[in-house]
Amino acid sequence: MNRQEIMKEATEWLKEEIITEDQFHKIVNRYELKDRSYLLFLFASLFIGLGFLTYVASNLHVIPHLVNLTIILLFMIGYYMIGNYFYRYKSTKVGLSLLIIGLFIFGAGIFLLGQMYHYSYLHAVPFLIWSIAAFSLFVIYKHPALFVFTVTVITIGQIYNGMNYQSFYWLLAIFFVAACLHYVYHEPNRLYSLLFGWSYLVQGIVFVIVSDHDYHIYLHIFLLLFIAGAILNKDRIKEEFQYVALLAGFVFTCFETIFLRYARIELDWIYFFLWIPLFLIAVGIQITRRHYMYLPSLLLFIPIAYAGEYSDYLSMLALFIVSLSWLMLGYRVEDMKKITLGSVTFLISTFIAYFHLAWAFLDKSIFFFIGGILLFLLGYFLERKRRELKHSEVADK
């Protein structure tokens, strides 16, 4: 709750004489006005950083190479030094912004010198060096913004490597896991786990796109993240890793439901046999920890395409079972986030199923008309149930 909201609420309490004037001030003063001035500095650093990158993209052949090198070095060292001074003695936010500009200049420097001196690489080496520099600064300052910067550079580097070299940059991936996972595990910050999960997912997608593997290897990638979350077994890691893995599994199953009917997939059974132990581990962990309500979610990781002719119907069924299980779990543990997730995924599942089953048979206007009514009714019931729970939560408090 922010200061404005609590002020509005507390004014009512004051009018109803629930609290005294003194208590009113004490309550309101607990919620300090948020200082958002750092956003200006953050955008300023972003703009200057982008300025350097565009400076790289434009040509500097008119200026002698060594002059360019000197300019880059002077700016980079200057920003780092002033940034470090501000961070330690004046303002953390201004200091951090300047340090980030220094990092941008270093990255731009690698690209600019690479261009000037005609460097060619077999991989996205500049991104690896850049991410190592960003990570080193993160280790020194331990500021989340530098962790975000590191993971962003690694992720973009992997995408760039995939697009330009049509390969997966293992060294970058190994650095990502070795360096970032340590801090994901030891630092009590949920953001780190979530960022790690998303970056892992994006890198996994790049891996599948550039390799010759069967598309079902996606499920192995999702399952590995899910299992990693379970094994690391800290709430902030488990929840975020499994959230990313399950969401990816859900989107994947949606695509399967839509496209399996049209796609002719040649299945390589080796992937199926590799999948079995992973899936058994995931199931085993849930059973040994007595998390039975989480078991239906694992349906999203089953390679349904191997089921053959009716696989699209089975994937549709999986979507319904999983989204309903999320909804039920949400109501059981009375968690609004889970209920919202369950409701949204249930609506998506219904829409996909309806589209998949009825599109070919019904007249198009009737199709949309009935579809609209169906979604409206579903939305109405789910929303009513959600409101009931919210009211009961408020009443309990």
Place this chain on the structure above:
Amino acid sequence: MKKYAFYITVSLQALFLIGMASAFYLMDAFGEEIKLQTIPIDPQDPFYGDYLILDYEVERITRSEWDIDEELSYGDPIYLTLEKDANDIYQIKEVNQIKPKNKKNEVVLLAKYEWFDTFDNKYHVDLGLGRYYIEDNTGEMYEESGELLVTIVIAPWGQKKIVTIE
């Protein structure tokens, strides 16, 4: 300790950039120059601006020049042995998975296997010298000039760079 760690990190970054420049100038002193034949085209790279894509003749290898029995995957490292022809241009002599010893009038280059093209019946490899950065909007000039002769320098430490394009 953290204070020193900061200065060490910044110094290493500066040294890395200086090293990039130094290696370039040192290659001229210690490297070996060879000439290769190419055909360029001109795309745009989001991170670098204008550059030429150079398609080297030695990156297209016939079955008779290919000495590797094993089936390779995309990206596997291979070594190309090049030898000088009568026009002082280097041509492919043999291809190996293990680095062979350098002989007189021969150079060995590290390359990356890409694929076998059934259309021209040749193995495609990548030398890692496929890009040459040029001033913006000058790509067409090179493109129109057709086949180009590229002079590259190979440093004793394995690094290679393009020196001139003519």
